[in-house]
Amino acid sequence: MMIVVLIVTQLPFLITVYYSLTDWNLTTSSDGPVFVGFANYVEIFSEPEFLQAAGNTVVMTVGAVVVSFLLGLGLALLVNREFFGRGIARTLLITPFLVLPAATALLWKTSMFSASYGIINWVLSPLGLGPIDWLGQFPMLSVITILSWQWTPFFMLILLAGLQSEDPSIIEAASVDGAGPFQRFRHLTVPHLRPYSELGIVLGTIYILQTFDAVYLAAPGSATTNLPYYLYQRAFRGLEIGQASAMAVVVLIVTLIIASFGLRVASGLLKDAEGKRK
Amino acid sequence: MTATAIRPRSRARVRRRGVGGKLLTALTWVLAVVMFFPFFWMVLSGFKPEAAAVTSPPQFFFQPTLDQFAIAFDNNFLPYFINSVTASVASVLLVIALALPAAYALAIRPIRKWRDVMFFLLTTRMLPIAGAIIPIYLIANSLGILDRIVTLVILYTAMNLPLAVWLIRSFLIEIPMEVIEASRVDGANFFQQLTRVILPMVAPGLAATALLCFIFSWNEFFLARSLTSVDAQTVPLYLVSFISTKGLFWAKLSAASLLATLPVVIAGLVAQKQLVRGLSLGAIK
Missing domain, CATH: 1.10.3720.10 (MetI-like)
Structure with missing residues (x-):
């Protein structure tokens, strides 16, 4: 099993590192890769399109993670109360996460954001806003909206699980001692939610960093081109294997930095689970 | 200090059972419907004739059809x-x-x-x-x-x-x-x-x-x-x-x-x- 995992997952990475040090264009050089050292890295870091894609990736990921985390937290707090039809409301709120991401991208592109018959323009029309071509005028905002719609349920579910694991007797004791709802939230719920928030943010960041469907299908312009999409373009349209590999290595290093935080969070949770078992 | 601490508590009681609670429930439902709406719209549009799907303002009532499927x-x-x-x-x-x-x-x-x-x-x-x-x-x-x-x-x-x-x-x-x-x-x-x-x-x-x-x-x-x-x-x-x-x-x-x-x-x-x-x-x- 381990060997299968090792071969399937790590070998491609090592080969990528090797290719990133070579000059190899599938259309022009038939004799295979030529070793060029770090030339590809020098080249991509002086390439404005690459730097823009890197910047777009950061804006898109941070934007979508922040918005879906805040919305998810708000919804988790609301759904954590007892009320009529709670199960149904919860189901309605989870659904966006289950819709095929490719369908999500097309759904927002064609029906929500459309300048002529889009729902958003229709909702905003009483405010006197003229028809807005959302994807054309505000592509980044649009993509972040799509991603937030898709990922809010993810954060809601994880934070809701955190809220439900909070010990009600502690909250009760605090309110007997005279702590108001805001104080209880600030001093009890927030620290309790911390590991859940960390886990959600780290996993969410790793997933959203890899966004491809929403960019490729809804807004494939330079203003929203992120690293996965840029890499895809370079590798499969330009067939510049050497350069695309160098970019892949850069993407990997960035992800590894984030992932190392993720591993620390996961390590804490693993110890917690073990502690409960004994 | 004590007074400010007690006041929010009594408000919390009201929120749990009274008007505040109803408002929060209503807010939850509004948000749930807003979040669900794009998917609902996709389902609804799938049963529309093409001309009814791209109107402005959008149509909620129409003659449903299975043609698109x-x-x-x-x-x-x-x-x-x-x-x-x-x-x-x-x-x-x-x-x-x-x-x-x-x-x-x-x-x-x-x-x-x-x-x-x-x-x-x-x-x-x-x-x-x-x-x-x-x-x-x-x-x-x-x-x-x-x-x-x-x-x-x-x-x-x-x-x-x-x-x-x-x-x-x-x-x-x-x-x-x-x-x-x-x-x-x-x-x-x-x-x-x-x-x-x-x-x-x-x-x-x-x-x-x-x-x-x-x-x-x-x-x-x-x-x-x-x-x-x-x-x-x-x-x-x-x-x-x-x-x-x-x-x-x-x-x-x-x-x-x-x-x-x-x-x-x-x-x-x-x-x-x-x-x-x-x-x-x-x-x-």
Whole structure:
């Protein structure tokens, strides 16, 4: 099993590192890769399109993670109360996460954001806003909206699980001692939610960093081109294997930095689970 | 100080039962409906005639029709659907078959350095697939398995394996050690222990794991886009081909999207209770 995992997952990475040090264009050089050292890295870091894609990736990921985390937290707090039809409301709120991401991208592109018959323009029309071509005028905002719609349920579910694991007797004791709802939230719920928030943010960041469907299908312009999409373009349209590999290595290093935080969070949770078992 | 502390408390009581509580419930429902609306709109538009789907203001009442679904099927939906089912189901079966023994070795009879193994598995899940696509493409090319479902099966298995091992392990460690010990004392051999004691106890966990892996495989777009071209294309690519041949006709696209999405929405709602556990790699119960 381990060997299968090792071969399937790590070998491609090592080969990528090797290719990133070579000059190899599938259309022009038939004799295979030529070793060029770090030339590809020098080249991509002086390439404005690459730097823009890197910047777009950061804006898109941070934007979508922040918005879906805040919305998810708000919804988790609301759904954590007892009320009529709670199960149904919860189901309605989870659904966006289950819709095929490719369908999500097309759904927002064609029906929500459309300048002529889009729902958003229709909702905003009483405010006197003229028809807005959302994807054309505000592509980044649009993509972040799509991603937030898709990922809010993810954060809601994880934070809701955190809220439900909070010990009600502690909250009760605090309110007997005279702590108001805001104080209880600030001093009890927030620290309790911390590991859940960390886990959600780290996993969410790793997933959203890899966004491809929403960019490729809804807004494939330079203003929203992120690293996965840029890499895809370079590798499969330009067939510049050497350069695309160098970019892949850069993407990997960035992800590894984030992932190392993720591993620390996961390590804490693993110890917690073990502690409960004994 | 005391006075300010007491006042919010009395307000909290009101909020829980009185007008404030009703307002919060109403707000929750409004937000739930807003969040659900785009999906609802997709379902509704799938039953519209094309002219009714692209009006401004939008139409909520219309003569429903199944024409758009018929068009989606006529446009060769089934081969894509079968490809998706094959790739997802085959990879899920492989994942469970590989992950169960691995999880066993990490939970019931922990091997040496099991913690390191767990983290090694997790790191592979954190690797962005775009970072490895070039060698994967070149390897698949030289093996002659580009545009073959088997390629997707292998890659989806690798993609879901870490998740499955973490998740199944979290179910396995919940089995009380005493139960396993007792079966051993009763003379059950390893195989009997596995099939008669452990398997029935983790069956719901395995089902939840399988559903989650199914969702991830079904939704996967990047690998399918990069490694298939004609024969092995999956449902997400059906939508892409649908736009390029039919153009952006919203009613037809809605019907097609609904067909493409339905299996996952159903799987997700069935596995709703286990969704959090799966998403957090078994860390949150």
